[in-house]
Amino acid sequence: MKIKDTLENYVFVLPAVAIFSIFYIIPFIWVFRLGLFDWDGISFTKTFVGLQNFKEIFLQDRNWWQAMWNASYITLIALTLQNIFAFMLALACDREIRMKNFYRVIFFIPPVLSEIVVGMVWRFIINDIEGANIINRLLAGAGFPNLMHHWLSDPKTVLTTVAAVHCWKGFGWGFLIFLAGLQTIPHQLYESAQVDGANAWQLLKKITIPLMIPVMVLVAILTVLGSMQAFALILGLVGGEFAGHTSVPVLRILSSMRGSSPRFGYACAQGISFGMILVIISFIQYRFSNKGQ
Amino acid sequence: MWFKHALVCAFVLFSVLGCSEKRIDTKPTINIWHWMTDRDPAFQELAKKYEVLTGVRVNFELYAPSEAYSQKIRAAAQGMNLPDIFGILGEKRDFVSFIKAGHILDLTPYMEANANNWKNNFFPKALAVNEFAPGNSYGINPGIFGAPIDIMTIQMVYNKKLFSQLGFDPNRPPKTMQEFLDMGAKIKAAGMQGLVSGWGEVWMIDCLANNYAFNIMGEDKVLATIRGEVPYTDPDWIKVFDIFKQMNDSGVLAQGIVTMINKSAEQLFANEKAVFAFNGSWCVNVYKGMNPHLEYGVMLPPQASSEHPMAIWGGAGSSFMVNAHSRNKEEAVKFLTWLTDQDQQVYLAQVTNNLPANKSSLSKIPEILAQFAREMDYATHPNVWGNSEFSLVIEAFDYGIQSIIIGEKTPEQVAIDVQKIKERELAKKR
Numbered sequence: 264m265k266i267k268d269t270l271e272n273y274v275f276v277l278p279a280v281a282i283f284s285i286f287y288i289i290p291f292i293w294v295f296r297l298g299l300f301d302w303d304g305i306s307f308t309k310t311f312v313g314l315q316n317f318k319e320i321f322l323q324d325r326n327w328w329q330a331m332w333n334a335s336y337i338t339l340i341a342l343t344l345q346n347i348f349a350f351m352l353a354l355a356c357d358r359e360i361r362m363k364n365f366y367r368v369i370f371f372i373p374p375v376l377s378e379i380v381v382g383m384v385w386r387f388i389i390n391d392i393e394g395a396n397i398i399n400r401l402l403a404g405a406g407f408p409n410l411m412h413h414w415l416s417d418p419k420t421v422l423t424t425v426a427a428v429h430c431w432k433g434f435g436w437g438f439l440i441f442l443a444g445l446q447t448i449p450h451q452l453y454e455s456a457q458v459d460g461a462n463a464w465q466l467l468k469k470i471t472i473p474l475m476i477p478v479m480v481l482v483a484i485l486t487v488l489g490s491m492q493a494f495a496l497i498l499g500l501v502g503g504e505f506a507g508h509t510s511v512p513v514l515r516i517l518s519s520m521r522g523s524s525p526r527f528g529y530a531c532a533q534g535i536s537f538g539m540i541l542v543i544i545s546f547i548q549y550r551f552s553n554k555g556q
Numbered sequence: 557m558w559f560k561h562a563l564v565c566a567f568v569l570f571s572v573l574g575c576s577e578k579r580i581d582t583k584p585t586i587n588i589w590h591w592m593t594d595r596d597p598a599f600q601e602l603a604k605k606y607e608v609l610t611g612v613r614v615n616f617e618l619y620a621p622s623e624a625y626s627q628k629i630r631a632a633a634q635g636m637n638l639p640d641i642f643g644i645l646g647e648k649r650d651f652v653s654f655i656k657a658g659h660i661l662d663l664t665p666y667m668e669a670n671a672n673n674w675k676n677n678f679f680p681k682a683l684a685v686n687e688f689a690p691g692n693s694y695g696i697n698p699g700i701f702g703a704p705i706d707i708m709t710i711q712m713v714y715n716k717k718l719f720s721q722l723g724f725d726p727n728r729p730p731k732t733m734q735e736f737l738d739m740g741a742k743i744k745a746a747g748m749q750g751l752v753s754g755w756g757e758v759w760m761i762d763c764l765a766n767n768y769a770f771n772i773m774g775e776d777k778v779l780a781t782i783r784g785e786v787p788y789t790d791p792d793w794i795k796v797f798d799i800f801k802q803m804n805d806s807g808v809l810a811q812g813i814v815t816m817i818n819k820s821a822e823q824l825f826a827n828e829k830a831v832f833a834f835n836g837s838w839c840v841n842v843y844k845g846m847n848p849h850l851e852y853g854v855m856l857p858p859q860a861s862s863e864h865p866m867a868i869w870g871g872a873g874s875s876f877m878v879n880a881h882s883r884n885k886e887e888a889v890k891f892l893t894w895l896t897d898q899d900q901q902v903y904l905a906q907v908t909n910n911l912p913a914n915k916s917s918l919s920k921i922p923e924i925l926a927q928f929a930r931e932m933d934y935a936t937h938p939n940v941w942g943n944s945e946f947s948l949v950i951e952a953f954d955y956g957i958q959s960i961i962i963g964e965k966t967p968e969q970v971a972i973d974v975q976k977i978k979e980r981e982l983a984k985k986r
Contacts, residue, residue, distance in 0.1 A: 305653035416812035492963025
C-alpha cells in the first residue's frame, strides 16, 4: 500500500518534473555544454576548449566587468530610488483618497509598455538635437538654465539618465506589489495602535514596515533580476553601448553572438556566468531577509 | 445511433481518401526568406509576374527587422530547415560558415554557362562580395556563391538649400578635409548641425574610419595591419584617429553624433536640420519617403591625403543564395537569373530606389541614384579584402573613436588600446 502511494505521488509530480526538465534543466545543461566550445554558431565543427571561455570572462574580459558594473549601478538606483518611490505611492494609494483607482491605472502604464518604445519615447523627450528637448526646456522654464545638459551624449550623465528612465518604467511593478501587500495588513492592528496613542510614523515603523518585509524582499529580488537584465531600453535610448558607458551584460552577450567573427560558445559561457551571478545574488538577498525576519 | 453511423462513414471516407494517390505538382513552389521590408511589395509583384510567365509559384516571406532575420536564418541552418533561396546578413565569416556547413550552392557553373552570360550582367564589384578567389584565406573552394540583387555605396550627402543659406556653392561640395573642416565654424555659427550619421550603432564609424585609412596609407598597409604586420600605433593610424578629433573640434560633427541611431540621422537630414549625412545609397528611398522635395547631392568623403585615392564601402547591397540541400535548386537558380535580368532590375530600382546590380540597368534609373553608382570605382568592402579583423579589435577601434569624439581619449591612447587587444587576439590565434 505504501509503495503504491509513493508511486502515485511520483506520477502526480511527473508532468511538472518533465516540463521543468525539458524547458529549464536540459536547455541550461545544453547551453553550459556549448560554453565549453569555441563555435561560431553555424559550422558543424566545434572546438572543445574546456573552461577557457569561463576563464576569459572572469579573468580577462574587462568589457564584461564594465558591463556588470554598469548594470549594478542601474540596479542600485532602481533598488533604492525606484522602490522607495513605489512604496510611498503605494502607501498614498492605500488610503482613502479621491480617484485612487485612476492613479493605480496610471502608475501601471509604464511597466506594460515595451522597453524599446519607452527608450525611443524618452530619447525624443530628452534629446536636444533629434528630439523635443523637453527636459532642458523645463529646466530653463523653471529658472535653472545652468542645469541644461546633453544628457544622453555626455559619458558622465548617460548611465544615470538610463537608470532614471529605467526607474520610471519599472516603479509600477513595485507599486502594484507593495499595494497588494499593504492591503493584506489587518486594519485592526492600526486601530489598536491608534487607541494606544501611536502616531503615523510609529504606525509605519512598528506595523507597516515589519509586516511588509517579505513583500520588500520579493520586490528587491524582482528589481535586481529585471534591472541587471535590462538592455532593450538602452538600445532604444542610446542606440548601443556608447563606448562602453552604457554596455550591460545582455548587450555584451549579443555582441559576442554577432560581428565579423561571432563567438557563440563564448556567448553561451557569458549567459551561464551571468545566470549564476544572478542566482547567487538572489540567494544572498533571500538569506539576508530570512535573518532579518 | 445516427452518431455511430456518421462516425463509421467518416472513418471509411478518410480511409479511402488516405489511400488515394498523392497529388504531385509538376511545378514546384520556390520559398524565399528575406528581411527587406521596403522591397517586399516589389518582390511580391515580381513573383506574380514570374508565376504568370512560367507557372512556378514564388513565395517571398519577409522576416524583419534584420536582427530577427539573422537569428532565424542561423536557427534554420542549425535545424537544416533553410528555404530554397535566402540572404545572409553579416560579415564574410558568417557567409563562410554557411558555405563550409554545405548550405550554399556554388553558382559558378550557372554564372559561367553560355560564355559567362549571367556573370557578365553584374558589376564586377557587386559580384566580388559573393566570390572566393583561388587560394583565399577562408579555405573555401573558388567560386561564386550568391547572386547580388542590388548594389550600394556608402558616401556623404549634402543639403543644397542649406549650402546656399550658408553661402557655399551648392554645386561644389568640399573635396579636401581642410575645406570640410573650414565649413564647421560657419555651420556652428549659423546654429545648424553639421554631419549626421548613425554612429551610435558604431559600424558606420568603422566604415568612415576605413575610408580614411585607405586614403592615408593605402590598401596594402591597411591589409597588412589586419594581418598583424603593421601595428595600430603606426603614425598613419594615429592620423586616421586624429581625423575624428579634428572633425569634432571644428564643429562639423552634429551634436550627440556618438549616440545617434541612423534612423534619427536620416530624419534630421531629410527634415533639413543637418548639412551633411554619411549614409548608404539606400537613403535615397528613405529621404524620398520622409521629404520628397529634399534637394541634395552626393559627394565622396573629403580627402585627407592626396597620396592614395579615397575609398568608400560598396559592392553588393543584398544578395540571394541558393540552398544546396533544396530539392528545387535548379528552379531557384532559374528564378534568380530572371530576377537579375535588366527588366526586373530596372523595375526594382524604379520602385524601391535601390541601385541595380545589373550594370546595363543604370541608364534607366533616377539621377540621384546614378550619382551614387558613379563612384562605384572607389568601392571596396571588408568582405573582399580576403582577411577579416578580429571582432574584439573592431569593437575597441569603434568605441575608441567614440571616446575620441566625446573627448575622453586621445588618438594616441586609442591606438595603444586597440593594439593591445590586437596583440592579445593574435597571441590567442597562435
